[in-house]
Amino acid sequence: MLDLETLWQYIRDKFEAEFSPIAFTTWIASARPLQLTDNTLVVEVASKLHQDYWKQNIIPQITSLLADNLLTKITILVKTVDEPNPLAEAQTEPKVRSLEPKLAVPKKSTPLNDKYTFESFVVGKGNQLAHAAALAVAEEPGVFYNPLFFYGGVGLGKTHLMHAIGHQMLENNPNARVKYVTSESFANDFINSIKSKHQEEFRQEYRNVDLLLVDDIQFFSDKVGTQEEFFHTFNALYDDKKQIVLSSDRLPNEIPKLQQRLVSRFKWGLSVDITPPDLETRIAILRNKAETEHLKVPDDTLSYIAGQIDSNIRELEGALMRVQAYAKLNGQPVSTSLAAEALQSLNGAPQAKELSIAMIQEKVAKFFHVTVAELKGKKRVKTIVIPRQIAMYLARELTEASLPKIGQEFGGKDHTTVIHAHEKISEALKSDEELKKEVAKLRAELHS
Numbered sequence: 001m002l003d004l005e006t007l008w009q010y011i012r013d014k015f016e017a018e019f020s021p022i023a024f025t026t027w028i029a030s031a032r033p034l035q036l037t038d039n040t041l042v043v044e045v046a047s048k049l050h051q052d053y054w055k056q057n058i059i060p061q062i063t064s065l066l067a068d069n070l071l072t073k074i075t076i077l078v079k080t081v082d083e084p085n086p087l088a089e090a091q092t093e094p095k096v097r098s099l100e101p102k103l104a105v106p107k108k109s110t111p112l113n114d115k116y117t118f119e120s121f122v123v124g125k126g127n128q129l130a131h132a133a134a135l136a137v138a139e140e141p142g143v144f145y146n147p148l149f150f151y152g153g154v155g156l157g158k159t160h161l162m163h164a165i166g167h168q169m170l171e172n173n174p175n176a177r178v179k180y181v182t183s184e185s186f187a188n189d190f191i192n193s194i195k196s197k198h199q200e201e202f203r204q205e206y207r208n209v210d211l212l213l214v215d216d217i218q219f220f221s222d223k224v225g226t227q228e229e230f231f232h233t234f235n236a237l238y239d240d241k242k243q244i245v246l247s248s249d250r251l252p253n254e255i256p257k258l259q260q261r262l263v264s265r266f267k268w269g270l271s272v273d274i275t276p277p278d279l280e281t282r283i284a285i286l287r288n289k290a291e292t293e294h295l296k297v298p299d300d301t302l303s304y305i306a307g308q309i310d311s312n313i314r315e316l317e318g319a320l321m322r323v324q325a326y327a328k329l330n331g332q333p334v335s336t337s338l339a340a341e342a343l344q345s346l347n348g349a350p351q352a353k354e355l356s357i358a359m360i361q362e363k364v365a366k367f368f369h370v371t372v373a374e375l376k377g378k379k380r381v382k383t384i385v386i387p388r389q390i391a392m393y394l395a396r397e398l399t400e401a402s403l404p405k406i407g408q409e410f411g412g413k414d415h416t417t418v419i420h421a422h423e424k425i426s427e428a429l430k431s432d433e434e435l436k437k438e439v440a441k442l443r444a445e446l447h448s
């Protein structure tokens with residue numbers, strides 16, 4: 001149930017308190033957590049010496065510390081930078097699905113993550129189109145959108161959707177050949193194939209597939225040889241009507257130094273963006289996550305966490321797991337106040353004064369006896385319009401959020417609506433004593 005980041009932070013905190021600063025820096029701070037799977041933690045250390053020290057001194061301490069506090073037995077494997085990840089090696093084979101069985105070039109493709117399916121993907125406004133396109137491609141590969149190109153900010157579900165396409169296609173056709181790689185793995189495989197003179201095998205591996213998923217292709221920028229090879233891979237697959245799915249943090253024409261002919265090919269199919277989820281979607285994602293992880297989290301706590309992190313789903317999920325770990329360590333049930341504490345202490349920065357739009361909406365709704373949904377809705381009756389404008393005004397005044405972001409959080413309204421609301425309330429505040437009192441009261445409540 002713990003995630004790697006939380007566990008590592010916990011270990012670091014404990015040892016920082018216990019070790020001398022130099023010992024802490026030498027043994028703990030210099031180590032790197034690599035993976036946490038099925039209660040086995042893999043840690044990478046700088047040298048054989050570090051490894052020996054870890055085995056003799058640190059591992060026993062951590063194991064007993066964690067067993068006492070988390071009531072879970074964590075096995076720790078420690079590798080040097082030069083050794084392969086023991087867990088990755090042990091696990092790669094059975095999890096790789098439907099890849100060419102016998103290849104002269106060692107397989108390096110990342111297997112599909114079992115958790116990234118359509119079933120576990122929450123659809124909201126920001127990803128609706130991407131989700132639909134993904135499903136269409138999975139059902140009818142090579143027919144509708146080829147290539148399908150996802151673009152959008154970090155941690156918004158691009159990788160998740162790509163894996164989901166792979167899973168779905170395999171479910172429909174267990175013999176389908178599905179290959180998922182990051183652009184970096186593609187580049188590494190290509191370079192290694194040249195070094196080891198296995199270029200033909202490389203081509204076989206990448207061109208004999210029914211679905212090729214290449215993630216984060218912004219990292220192709222600057223890699224001239226790799227782009228050249230990918231161009232040929234692309235053409236071979238495309239001509240064969242095989243499905244290609246690509247992702248990037250930006251549009252093809254915005255990727256620096258990406259060859260024009262690739263840019264134009266990437267535009268042949270469909271490019272869909274994924275934008276940050278609104279509050280409802282964030283809550284739904286958290287609820288989903290809590291359910292799959294069998295966590296008991298009250299609704300208001302889910303809303304609170306969703307209000308804290310609004311642009312990166314990976315961080316959103318991390319926050320939930322942090323809260324859970326914190327509750328466990330303290331032997332308390334998860335509640336909103338505990339969540340506030342957990343996120344504050346683990347982030348190391350006080351967050352009490354950082355207001356979110358969601359918090360403002362909740363406060364204003366309560367104050368004026370309307371619902372948050374009404375604030376976000378379109379009803380033009382005065383009893384709702386005024387609170388809505390006040391909430392927008394406060395969001396503008398009290399948060400760092402941009403105008404479009406505020407508009408988005410108010411049911412996807414245009415940024416000009418936010419400007420209008422802000423102007424209207426600012427103007428009214430000059431003469432309307434009643435409104436002045438109300439806004440002052442709200443401000444005070446929000447800061448208490």
Ligand SMILES: Nc1ncnc2c1ncn2[C@@H]1O[C@H](COP(=O)(O)OP(=O)(O)OP(=O)(O)O)[C@@H](O)[C@H]1O
Binds near residue numbers: 127156161
């Ligand atoms: N709509 C969603 N429903 C459920 N989980 C989601 C959704 N979107 C993203 N996630 C989860 O958020 C995390 C980050 O998503 P993912 O890795 O797919 O993002 P990404 O856009 O590929 O990010 P990056 O740009 O860093 O590669 C994953 O754990 C994923 O399962």
